[in-house]
Amino acid sequence: MSGIFLDESIILLDLEATTKEEVLTVMGKNLQESGLVEESFTKAIVARESAFATGLPTKGVSVAIPHTDVEHVKQKAISVAILKDPVGFGVMGDEETMTPVKIIFMLAMDRADDQLTLLQSLMQIFQDEATLNYLANEDNKANIKKLLAKKLDLSFEGGEV
Amino acid sequence: MKQVLVACGAGIATSTVVNSAIEEMAKEHNLKLDLKQIKITEVGSYEDTADLLVTTAMTKKEYPFPVINARNFLTGIGVEDTKKQILNELKK
Numbered sequence: 626m627s628g629i630f631l632d633e634s635i636i637l638l639d640l641e642a643t644t645k646e647e648v649l650t651v652m653g654k655n656l657q658e659s660g661l662v663e664e665s666f667t668k669a670i671v672a673r674e675s676a677f678a679t680g681l682p683t684k685g686v687s688v689a690i691p692h693t694d695v696e697h698v699k700q701k702a703i704s705v706a707i708l709k710d711p712v713g714f715g716v717m718g719d720e721e722t723m724t725p726v727k728i729i730f731m732l733a734m735d736r737a738d739d740q741l742t743l744l745q746s747l748m749q750i751f752q753d754e755a756t757l758n759y760l761a762n763e764d765n766k767a768n769i770k771k772l773l774a775k776k777l778d779l780s781f782e783g784g785e786v
Numbered sequence: 787m788k789q790v791l792v793a794c795g796a797g798i799a800t801s802t803v804v805n806s807a808i809e810e811m812a813k814e815h816n817l818k819l820d821l822k823q824i825k826i827t828e829v830g831s832y833e834d835t836a837d838l839l840v841t842t843a844m845t846k847k848e849y850p851f852p853v854i855n856a857r858n859f860l861t862g863i864g865v866e867d868t869k870k871q872i873l874n875e876l877k878k
Contacts, residue, residue: 741803748803
């Protein structure tokens, strides 16, 4: 996995929340409890999301990719949350529009320059309606981890990482 | 050589993907570009030199160069139109 931490402990299913701040706080605190990010991470990611929204109206269900600066991160990781009911996130690059987000990929990045392949693999998932629908409805964390590891790993082959 | 700014909120995630897509486009069309991957808050310091801003973050500010929204590079929806838009600006 190229040193990226992805574990069942940071995959959250049926997360119940009514605001994006709530979602980000639960996910951020969980990363912090796992020792993957600094205490400052949660506050930073909430602030970043409100300044620069990361909601993406993808085919089928919408996703969001909250992230923040590298200094708040100890170990590169991806935390995934499937929300019980969609929560409104601002659309990236569009201040007026909200999108009902069902799947969150929270990116904890520890370096600015070595994640192109990972990001490109993630984008491929965003463009794959069947995979997004699978993730939105799967209730087994092990299956989600397996699928993501496969999707992200496969694309590493032949990549430049 | 045209200077193209690629910007997002943090300057580390989405701009990385967009930057690489534009690099590929430039190669494909034999265009030499001066690509700068930056945070959106840094755009001001390139105001006098840049020819185009491609960004996933919204800017309220008006710039003396065209601004193209690059969200489509992430979702794949309508990405061909966005690429055409960028190419048109680069060939001007």
